[in-house]
Amino acid sequence: MFTPSAVLRHRASKCANAFLKMSSATILNNVPSNPHHHKGDGVEHTTGKPVRNEDGPPLQYRVTARCTRSKARVGVMSLRHADVDTPVFMPVGTQGTLKGILPEQLLELDCRIMLSNTYHLGMRPGTDVLEKAGGLHRFMGWPRGLLTDSGGFQMVSLLQLAEITEQGVRFQSPYDGSECMLTPERSMEIQNAIGADIMMQLDDVVKTTTTGPRVEEAMHRTIRWLDRSIAAHARDDEQSIFPIVQGGLQPDLRRVCTDELTKRNTRGFAVGGLSGGESKDEFWRTVHLCTDLLPEDKPRYLMGVGFAEDLVVCVALGIDMFDCVFPTRTARFGCALTRAGQINLKQRQFAQDQRPIDEECECSTCRTYSRAYLHHIVTVEPVACSIVTVHNVAFQLRLMRDMRQAITEDRFPEFVQEYISIRYPDDTAIPQWIREALAAVNITV
Known part of the structure; x- marks a missing residue:
């Protein structure tokens, strides 16, 4: 006879096996059969309901609500594959998949857009395979929005043998050791083959804490590379380029860069060069x-x-889109996200805790498993990573949904105050940078 713990473990294993046995053909049934998948047919294939409009440019954005005190706003970004409500968090599937979670599970969480990486996909499986598959949407079985970054950050930050010249980024392939060159034109070629709804220009990436002439050089080169990217873009009627605002932590360079980028006719903008070692004070002031x-x-x-x-x-400072590997990466270490902060399910204090990770969360993990059960399997069962990942992604998406609702109902400042009070029950523990950043947009905590 199974013990209660054994029953739960059996259920989790059975569920995991079912996912593993699911054929790629089954998943691909959710995607239009037309190999020119970027055109789409205006239908969400899991529900039959329209989710976006094909008329007009491949990205149309409209603001639908604004906070009356801060810079927060709600909008709708209409793409070829989905209507995306903003503010939005985009889970990161670097090589065309999120670690520990299937595309079908992302659809169940109502994820409307995810991110993949040009550098990794260009190396493996390569553009030939992606073009034959009809692009990444069909290749990975994902019928909704995709954004690809340019690959420049990965090469500069992860590869030791990378050299940046005016032509592009020269590097040694980590797969076969061959010498490669990624130029703005080649980045566009790869991203056109991937078929993402939104593509990032190749930018000249320097470490956030870099000072001196190199920062200005990178900023001006990023502008020149944007012009080359726009000239090389072969599918402007189906995909959109976002320029990347650079300039390090120097306000004057950020102003120059923004002024130049906004002269180009692009459909959105990215703020780059942050979250890389700068102080939180420098971080929020640059975003602001x-x-x-x-x-x-x-x-x-x-x-x-x-x-x-x-x-x-x-x-609150006016950003609409975010991405990060944090929710999936922290799940692989047995950590789950909650409003009060992350919890490490490996700790013994959860061995007898029969509550779900988050009692307000409606994801399949929180509906099914207790903290005690997850503590039991998190160090011994690979499926635990998947179970916690589902919750962490659901948490991020729900947080964005809650913020959108609060902005729409004109109670965003109250939402922020409540959120901070839960995250920091002792108000003396609230970081000063949070107080100052929110005060700059008329929210007191």
Whole structure:
């Protein structure tokens, strides 16, 4: 006879096996059969309900509600594959998949857009395979929105043998050791083959804490590379390029960069070069400056930011889009996200805790498993990573949904105050940078 714990373990294993046995053909049934998948047919294939409009440009953005005190706003970003409500968090599937979670599970969480990486996909499986598959949407069985970053950050930050010249980024392939060159033109070629709804220009990436002439050089080169990217873009009627605002931590360079980028006719903008070792004070002030300078009628994407309190503060500062590997990466270490902060399910204090991770969460993990059960399997069963990942992604998506609702109902400042009080029950523990950032947009905590 099974013990209660054994029953739960049996159920989890059975569930995991079912996912593992699911054929790729089954998943691909959710995607239009037309190999020119980027055109789509205006239908969400899991529900039959329309989710986006094909008329007009491949990205249309409109603001539908604004906070009357801060810079927070709600909008709808209409793409070829989905209508995306903003502010939005985009889970990161670097190589065309989120670690520990299937596309079908993302659909169940109502994820409307995810991110993949140009560098990794260009190396493996390569553009030939992606083009034959009809693009990444069909290749991975994902019928909704996709954003690809340019790959420049990964090469500069992860590869030791990378050299940046005016031509592009020269590096040694980590797969076969061959010498490669990623130029703005090649980045566009790969991203056109991937078929993402939104593509990032190749930018000249320097470490956030870099000072001196190199920062200005990178900023001006990023502008020149944007022009080359726009010239090389072969599918402007189906995919949109976002420029990336650079300039390090120097306000004057950020102003120059923003002024130049906004002269180009692009459909949205990204803020890059942050969340890389700078102080939180420098972080929020740079975000605040950039959202003041960027156009009101286009989406603003803050790259690589995903801590919950950062999301809340930066929405207040006027950011619309975010991405980060944090929710999936922290799940692999047995950590789950909650409003009160993350909890490490490996700790013995959860061995007898029969509550779900989050009693307000409606994801399949919180509906099914207790903290005690997850503590039991998190160090011994690979399926635990998947179970916690589902919750962490659901948590991020629900946080964004809650913020959108609060902005729409004109109670966003109260939402922020409640969120901070839960995250920091002792108000003397609230970081000063959070107080100052929110005060800058008329929210007191």
